[in-house]
Amino acid sequence: MTGKRRAGRPSGPPAAAPKPAPPSTPELQHPPESGESGASAGAPRSRAASRSRRRRRRRSAVRLPDRAIVFVGPMAAGKTSLGKRVARELGVPFVDTDAVFVRQHGAITDFFAAHGEPEFRRIEADVIAQELAHRGGRIVALGGGAVLTERTRELLASFPVVLLMTTQEAVLRTANLSRRPLLRDDPNAWGRILEERRPLYEEVSDVTYRTDRATKEQLARRVAQWARSFGKKRGPIPGTGEQTPPTRSEA
Numbered sequence: 483m484t485g486k487r488r489a490g491r492p493s494g495p496p497a498a499a500p501k502p503a504p505p506s507t508p509e510l511q512h513p514p515e516s517g518e519s520g521a522s523a524g525a526p527r528s529r530a531a532s533r534s535r536r537r538r539r540r541r542s543a544v545r546l547p548d549r550a551i552v553f554v555g556p557m558a559a560g561k562t563s564l565g566k567r568v569a570r571e572l573g574v575p576f577v578d579t580d581a582v583f584v585r586q587h588g589a590i591t592d593f594f595a596a597h598g599e600p601e602f603r604r605i606e607a608d609v610i611a612q613e614l615a616h617r618g619g620r621i622v623a624l625g626g627g628a629v630l631t632e633r634t635r636e637l638l639a640s641f642p643v644v645l646l647m648t649t650q651e652a653v654l655r656t657a658n659l660s661r662r663p664l665l666r667d668d669p670n671a672w673g674r675i676l677e678e679r680r681p682l683y684e685e686v687s688d689v690t691y692r693t694d695r696a697t698k699e700q701l702a703r704r705v706a707q708w709a710r711s712f713g714k715k716r717g718p719i720p721g722t723g724e725q726t727p728p729t730r731s732e733a
Contacts, residue, residue, distance in 0.1 A: 546572060546619045547642055551709050553623040554638075554683055555646035556676045558657040558665070560693040560701075561623040564646065567702035569621040572709060579609050580625045590625075607631045614641060626675075629682040638686040642712050644705060645687035650676075652694040688712075 551568075553561040562578050569576035580590065583606060587593055593602055606628060613622050614637060628634050650673045657665060665672055684690075689708055691701055 546574070546710055547712055548619065549617065549641055550577075550614050550620045550622045551642045551644065551712075552614070552638060553621065553644050553646060554629055554687060555626065556648070556653075556679065556683075557626040557672065558653045558662065559626075559646040559648045560698070561646055564693060564698055564701055564705070565621045565623040567698055568705045568709070571702050571706040572619065572621070574619040574621060576621045576623070577613050578623045579606070579613055579628070580623075582609050582613065583625075603627070603631050607634050610634050611637060627679070629679060629686055635682065635686050642709065643687045643689075644708075645683050645690040646693050647683075647690055648692065648694040 553565045555561055565578070566576050583590060583593075586609070587605060590602065606625065610622075610624060610628060611633075624634075629638075650670070653672055654665065654669055691705060693701060696704075
């Protein structure tokens with residue numbers, strides 16, 4: 483049996499019905515499985531953070547001087563307290579040569595009274611030379627009068643030296659006078675001693691920071707940044723004979 487096809491009707495099997503489009507509103511769409519989105523997004527962030535930390539460590543390792551960074555300055559200028567903060571910032575040891583002397587020879591005031599200043603300065607210079615002979619980065623804080631010894635000044639020519647300065651008013655305001663009988667008994671002695679030693683401090687130092695004009699946290703970051711980018715001034719690296727780069731100074 484045959485028949486006529488209706489006009490306009492296509493031949494062949496009927497076309498499949500179109501599939502409905504997915505809902506476009508966010509509330510009608512299926513949410514992702516729990517943890518799926520966070521894990522996929524968190525992994526790249528974690529890897530990027532890890533790479534960033536490794537880059538920072540590599541930069542610090544490259545820029546840090548390969549020898550001690552020495553802090554000099556007048557009494558109560560903050561050499562020990564700031565030195566410890568900078569050492570933590572750089573991830574290196576901290577040494578206070580006065581503390582080393584006390585451990586080996588007893589209280590400095592008692593040693594002065596028993597043996598006199600010349601003998602104290604001689605042994606102090608030996609202690610400083612021993613500490614600076616250690617290879618690798620570290621922070622070494624010297625006593626206020628260490629620069630009086632010529633042997634020590636000559637040795638400092640081969641090391642980065644940071645001079646910390648402040649004012650007599652700031653020292654008398656912040657220092658523990660019970661631990662500093664010289665200041666307690668004669669408050670003006672600090673200024674007189676500084677003026678006598680100032681030329682020697684300036685002779686040995688590469689950069690100067692005022693500890694009365696910023697917080698210790700700010701100063702620690704600034705000194706650490708300077709130390710990482712430091713190019714050493716004059717003389718050979720101790721024990722190697724290698725010449726060091728020219729002086730670089732900042733205010």
